[in-house]
Amino acid sequence: MTDSTPLSPAGDRHFDGLVEKFAGSLYGGPRGALRLAMLDELLPAMLQLDGQPLLDVGGGLGQLSAWFARRGHPVTLLEPAGDMLDQAREALGGLPVSFVQAPLQALPERAPGPWSLIACHAVLEWLSDPRAAFATLADGLAPGGQLSLMVFNRDALRMSNVVKGNLQKALDDRLEGTGRRQRLTPISPLCHERIVAWSQECGLSIHSVAGIRIFHDYLRQPPANEDDWQRLVALERRYCQAEPHWRLGRYLLYTLVKEGEQSCRENRR
Template sequence: MARQLEEQISARFPVGQRLRVLDVGMGRGTQALRLARAGHQVTGLEQDAAMIAVARETLAGEPEGIQERMRIIEGDGRETGAHFLPGSFDVVLCHGVLMYVEEPDPLLAGLARVLAHGGLLSLLVRNGDALAMRPGLSGDWAGALAAFGTTAYRNQLGLDVRADRLGALTDTLAGIGAPLHTWYGVRVFTDTAVAGAEVPDDVEALLAVEERAGRTDPYRGVAALLHLCGVRD
């Protein structure tokens, strides 16, 4: 999934352009580190001390040049104005974060403010229009029925969280000055894969199918996750 997102983000910019990237809620830093390895200047913002410790330990094992391109800041994504000046970044990532935020609009408005003109706001959210897919494909018919007409669900960590709908986020992005440029489906066919399963021999074919489905209707509309790309106007 990380490679798919990276390719979708990079498609917005000329090949070889070095980007200033902010990863809000970076977690263990997987996506941030991939982008730093690719030559971009990356800032990771995270409030969970345990996640930060893992990210710092991983970064310490990287070559010096990559370490110099990535910095880690402890902080809340809702307080970007306290850490960064307006227009500081070419790309702002907010992946797997909105599901934990009850009122996401102020957070998103703050992220748009730190984007440079023409910059990309990259959101990865649970698809609120397809919550019945996972339980339905798993044969959990009661769970599938309960998923219709709601955006509430229990994630794989056992936490009660919230999904987002494409239409509502499209309106929000327009309202904060970063209207939707394009969107993709993520994990169209692989959402029910068992965590920790062995990588299949035909993984490249699997990735090719997921990438194609993620940009093709009607498949992308029933993906487990949505990747929305808004562009700062």
């Protein structure tokens, strides 16, 4: 069964018409609660924050923008889906947030910067050309600027399929989604090695990395009570940056820093 949202002309998945799904089953459930709890702890530890302006690329319903805005950062939220942006505008009323309806690829024209701080969480995996999008983000950074990047982890998706018994699918490496179904399997899940390679291409250094939901998604049964939930959160916090556990986080969270002024696109030629 398909939903009402087609792929964009560029082959990217946008999320028009899915406000209720994101607000309810994704962010309103334990997966979203754990993701936000981990960000609440990891972002101050992984980033150098001094109230600098933030560009939130693909900011969706605005949870991340709200986190930064409430800590004194003026925020520009860039989001292609109009209904997502409307919901974010309503939820973030009174906070120092401005809104731009545009896809990531329009960043050079609509929010050129250069920016000392960019956040792009759970976006690249929904694009047909995530490498080019990564280059766009890198070029939008000021020298010394920080990119908080979170991507859907291809290795975790493989592990999840094995745990579920989808053995042939894992052997065939058929892990990508089509972008047209309600299950929302990303069309371009990414592995750590690819982020390392693209960072080198674009003159970015990886200052830190963590796994988000390194245990939760492999549980046979969800936590039975609040005490078990707190134990799970404690485990996630303890091991999210420890080898080898971070590598199987459902999402990988990076802090990338721009080393110089050369354009990423110049390096890729």
